[in-house]
Amino acid sequence: MGVTIKEVAKAAGVAPSTVSRVIADHPRISPATKKRVKKAMKEMGYHPNANARNLANRSTQSLGVVMPSSADKALQNPFFPEVLRGISAVAHEMDYSILLCTGETDEQMLEAVERMVYSNRTDGIILLYSQVNDPIMAFLIEQNFPFVVVGKPSERVDEITHVDNDNVRAGKEITNHLIEIGHECIAFIGGSTDRIVTIDRMKGYESALEEAGLPYLDEYRIHTEFLKSGGRQAVHELFSLPQPPTGLVIADDLMSIGVVNMLEELGMHVPEDISIVSFNNVYLSEITRPPLTTVDIHIHGLGSQAAKCLIEKVKNKEEPAKRIIVPFDIKYRSSTQEKEAPTEV
Template identity: 75%
Template structure:
């Protein structure tokens, strides 16, 4: 005969109903009790019948993950596997599975979210992007469906639970890194302009330049996809200018690697000729040559916190909207250095 809830309850010295509530991750059960019951389940080899539980409480025991582009494109960027790792750690611990939805176009992404909601495929959704005027967010708000945003909402900020960094101040700090090294011709390479993260990081870049009394030049602002190819394309535009920049603020490490590769192909050395600073602190940031000076936004923690917030909302529909700001840290490496009087970088 298999292990039952009663066996677990006896081993953990609690009532069978308490074991059931722990399995459902009821918010009113203390953390100590949850740990004790889960320890007993593990030691006894008890595995709850997820299908039966889902039918009983009308739960799918699944979380939806929505990316803004196709899986082929999104998963080229190590940001997404890392944020998914943070989400998965929480989901695994609490017996949730993950349902990932992507799309080649905004319309495909929207249709995928509709299928998840109308088809009762998931209990809640995590959006891994924040876009201006997003139909997906408007739809989820209208349906009062539990969701959490990784990023800052463009609007309805008090109604939407979101997990984010202070991207404006992070961009001010990383731009000041170049300004403090004597750079005056500083360009910005960003992603899609309808993404809130791009807007915030561009705003911080402009604020840092203005405070330092440096010009904000339109021809120094390039916007491409968050991919290695996007960085390569940006180099073409910037280094054909009569006055090319000596410093670059790039909104994503993967784009930065594309920039470095393209510069080297054109005989331009980083950091000797051009200094580069970036965002995200992906695992590739440290192993690329030169290693990247970048902002560590704690990607794993963003995913981890988002999953916790979503499961809280799933278990308690009255859970108020939260704003969780994950701290960032500047990581200084080899891709930036002081600029000399003649415009080249110097150690």
């Protein structure tokens, strides 16, 4: 078995991404570091793949796809298999393959993306998330490497091609549904506030409450992971309050399922005791009990549009930045119920 980049990196006392940069003769690597890495490569008998290096000026016919976390965690959420299905459909049609990139930490993910770029293993990259101060996005901009974001960039919006929904408007419309059926105590459960999708959906929620003259309380906003476990944790926090909410806006269907399960354990029922609205319209949202009222963001379309945009950028480096907004619609199901007015004594 041949020597790996990781083994060379360990012997030279550097990160694997530094070895990749040395192989690519990156100008930011100091002569001393280059000398140390090349010495380790020679002593260990490591030979870079010449074919991979020679791909710099011609297409690899592959697209890199960066997940927001480790694959085992991200793929628990049906959003990601569905968006990958959309990307794959276009990639297959255009004769491109797909390389998945994941990592447990931001640092690991950045190193993986750096290796992908420096070793010329892919023509362009799709980021399946958008977060504040993203080192990967900053790196791709610095390298002038073709990439597309699924979501809205936190900055330089007009300079970065991205495919998104109008999440602010979606958040407002789905919250208004709860207000229209009589709910006044409405909480929001979302992911990390580093994620732009959470920020935008929460902005829509707050805007709806403000226009209706309803308060949006800090204790009614919970931020956790986009997983069933995250939904269960949120229920514990919200229903320990002196005045628990009667309506919930939940930023992801998988979290909603965790919320429903936890409420049942507490002896509460949806929608009789609490109404729930959600986002994404993954396949689980229709078959769960009760079926979820949710915003259909057309996940497959987000993926296919992102792949089309990236291939356009790969084929034409001068392709201007685009903002593609995929329309959404609301699927009204049975997880909401009109709130009865309090009985007068």
